[in-house]
Amino acid sequence: MIENTNKIAVVFGVRNESSIAWDIAVKLQQSGCKIALSYVKDTKDExxxxxxxxxxxxxxxxxxxxxxxxxxxxxxxxxxQGLGPIDYLLHGVAFGSQQVMCYSLPGSQDPAPSYLDIPFEDLMDSFNISAYSLLRICRVAHPLFAKGASVLTLTYNASQRVFPGYAGMGINKAALENIMLYLASYFRESQVRINAISAGLVMTTSAGGINGVRKLRKLGKLTAPLGNVDAGDIGDAALYYFSALSKKVTGNIHFVDGGFNIMGVPYDGE
Structure with a gap:
């Protein structure tokens, strides 16, 4: 087990028990970290x-x-002030409306919203939450980081490839990855490292409401050499970045998707 006794970890993005951010928070606690979590109004009780x-x-x-x-x-x-300098920070926050992601609801006969019709205001709000917030959080956290602090964000392969039903969020993930790269360079003087995990499709609460997501999971099972992933797989990889083992790793996009990203076509078994 990675030793993180008395390290301070801040986690943004826990929605409920199925959240990737929650699995990471639990693993950080199990490794010895003291945990601080953010929530939004409708997730407070959970x-x-x-x-x-x-x-x-x-x-x-x-x-x-x-x-x-x-x-x-x-x-x-x-x-x-209550716990001390921040050693680890997870940015697991993302949001895109149905109009931004261009998906139809399960069971609905209505067509998915058109990519050409993504409302600018909706896209900018989702960008603000899903991408720019990483820069904003790091700006605030900069003077509060401990020596050798590590920041991790969560991205998705839709930043580089087309996933219908994710659409405008792909723009946000591409921006998020670029922000991460520039922050990795910016933090060179303070030796804070910042990386991203590109997670495979995990059946979170948000993902479950998108029409066609189960078909995509089935495709992932056939396509990815190691099959589909779950939140625990992402949490395991995150723990590497939230430890001294990654002390010289920054600006990295780490795929944890069973190898889905390397494939050009689904594997047919031949």
């Missing part, structure tokens, strides 16, 4: 329940809108 069940200190949980720098600052200052 997040606090999970923390209490897991034996995490709920006094270091707070409602944070990642579009609001003041709220981010209040949360991180509370962590810094």
């Amino acid at each position: 997040v606090l329940y999970l923390m209490e069940r897991q034996g995490m200190d709920t006094s270091f949980a707070a409602e944070v809108d990642v579009r609001d720098e003041t709220e981010i600052n209040a949360f991180l200052q509370k962590v810094y």
Whole structure:
């Protein structure tokens, strides 16, 4: 087991028990970290329940809108003053409306919204939450980081390839990856490392509401050399970045998708 006793870990993006960010938070706690979690208004009860069940200190949980720098600052200052410098920070936040992602709802006979008709205001809001928030959070956290701190964000292969039903969110993931790369260079003086995990399709609550997602999981089972992944697979990989083992790794996009990203066509067994 990786040794993280008394390290301070801040996790943005836990929605419920199926969240990738929750699996990472649990693994960080099991490795010895003290955990601080953000939540939004409609996830407060679920997040606090999970923390209490897991034996995490709920006094270091707070409602944070990642579009609001003041709220981010209040949360991180509370962590810094109450626990100490921040060693690890997970950016697991993403949001895109149905109009941005261009998907139809399961069971609906209505066609999916058109990519050409993505509303600019909706796209900018999803960009603000899903991509720019990484820059905003790092700006606030910069003076609060411990020596050798590590930041990790979660991306998806739709940044590079076409996944109908993800559409505008692919724009956000491409931007997120670019922001990560520039931050990796920016933090050279303070020796803070920043990386991204490109996760395979995980059946989170959000993913389950997209029409065709189960078909994509079936395709992944056939295509990826190692098959589909789950949140635990992502959490295992994240722990490498949230440890001294990755002390000289920064600006990396680490695929944890069973090898789906290397394939050009589904494998037919021949």
